[in-house]
Amino acid sequence: MRERLGRFLWPVIRYGVSILCLVYVFWDVPFAAPGALLGKYPLLPMLTVVAVSFVAYALMGLRLSRMATPPMSFRSTFAATLVGLGVNNVLPAKAGEIAKAAWMGRANGLTFQKALGIVFMERFFDVNVLALLSLRFLWEFGRRGAVFAFLACLAGGWGLLALFRLRSELAERFAGFFGAFGGDGLRRFVSQALSGVLDNMSPGTLVWLTVTSLTLWSFYSLQMYLCLNAVAGLELPWGVTLTVFAISGLGMLLPSSPGAIGVYEAVTLTALKNFGVETDAALAITLFSHMAQFVPVTLVGGLIFMAFPNSAKED
Numbered sequence: 001m002r003e004r005l006g007r008f009l010w011p012v013i014r015y016g017v018s019i020l021c022l023v024y025v026f027w028d029v030p031f032a033a034p035g036a037l038l039g040k041y042p043l044l045p046m047l048t049v050v051a052v053s054f055v056a057y058a059l060m061g062l063r064l065s066r067m068a069t070p071p072m073s074f075r076s077t078f079a080a081t082l083v084g085l086g087v088n089n090v091l092p093a094k095a096g097e098i099a100k101a102a103w104m105g106r107a108n109g110l111t112f113q114k115a116l117g118i119v120f121m122e123r124f125f126d127v128n129v130l131a132l133l134s135l136r137f138l139w140e141f142g143r144r145g146a147v148f149a150f151l152a153c154l155a156g157g158w159g160l161l162a163l164f165r166l167r168s169e170l171a172e173r174f175a176g177f178f179g180a181f182g183g184d185g186l187r188r189f190v191s192q193a194l195s196g197v198l199d200n201m202s203p204g205t206l207v208w209l210t211v212t213s214l215t216l217w218s219f220y221s222l223q224m225y226l227c228l229n230a231v232a233g234l235e236l237p238w239g240v241t242l243t244v245f246a247i248s249g250l251g252m253l254l255p256s257s258p259g260a261i262g263v264y265e266a267v268t269l270t271a272l273k274n275f276g277v278e279t280d281a282a283l284a285i286t287l288f289s290h291m292a293q294f295v296p297v298t299l300v301g302g303l304i305f306m307a308f309p310n311s312a313k314e315d
Contacts, residue, residue: 014092014256021262025269029283037232037284045230049223049292056219057081057297060122063212067118067200068110076107079304084119086301089259089294097123099305113189117196124197125213128154133217133246164194165201221245224289228272232285240275247271248289259298264290 061078065071084100097119105115131150164171171194179187200209224245228234236244251267252260265286272282 018257018262021266034284059216072108080104082301113192114196117193
């Protein structure tokens, strides 16, 4: 009974959050107002924003391709990235990460557990970069306790992974803990997924992940800068742009509908209004920014998924 109730309540909470955020976003804004501003945006900067986003997706594929031995094909990891992002935008519970791991593993002869471990490590690095970008915002707004809590959580995560890397028997015990509840199958699954994470703890791989992750998030930041200044003409400095970007990224972590519809608009709109941007202008560019991240990659990822549903192992 509890399990059935939990399965019912969790979607209600997620979609409820999205609906409440949409109500907040459009509460005092006529629907036609942001649409009129969107229609005045210059086409070339808008297309540039979309192009920059696909450069970032290509960097995600490149980063993944060197996270296994032997290296995976870039074509497969780039396709897996696009499919995963597209699925995340239409299905709940981060199903796109599962789709990415399945696609990447099948194309490169990896077990699903191993591929999922690689995806987990990739996402862990992204959370680290986003957290570091957010520290400036939290520090400036007097949330220094949250800054130290962030740093403590990051340090704890890295410490645990380093301990598992140095003491493999502890990693097996960790996997065995899950086996005590879910049987030997779950133990093996966790063990192999954890192996995919720990294999990327070598110094060379960590340097590769650090360089590619910082480059990747630089392109994401550039995308926001172009949205706010080249498209909307707000003339906001880089520091403000990074703060808005960090806040919008944190908002994407909140429970909501697929694609963070409503939540992204609410947190980004609030951030822009805090820096003096008029509500209509802030909402218009927020809607465009989200559409630029949502629509093209969902269409491309969906087309790849439909065109190559049984992607076989590549040469």
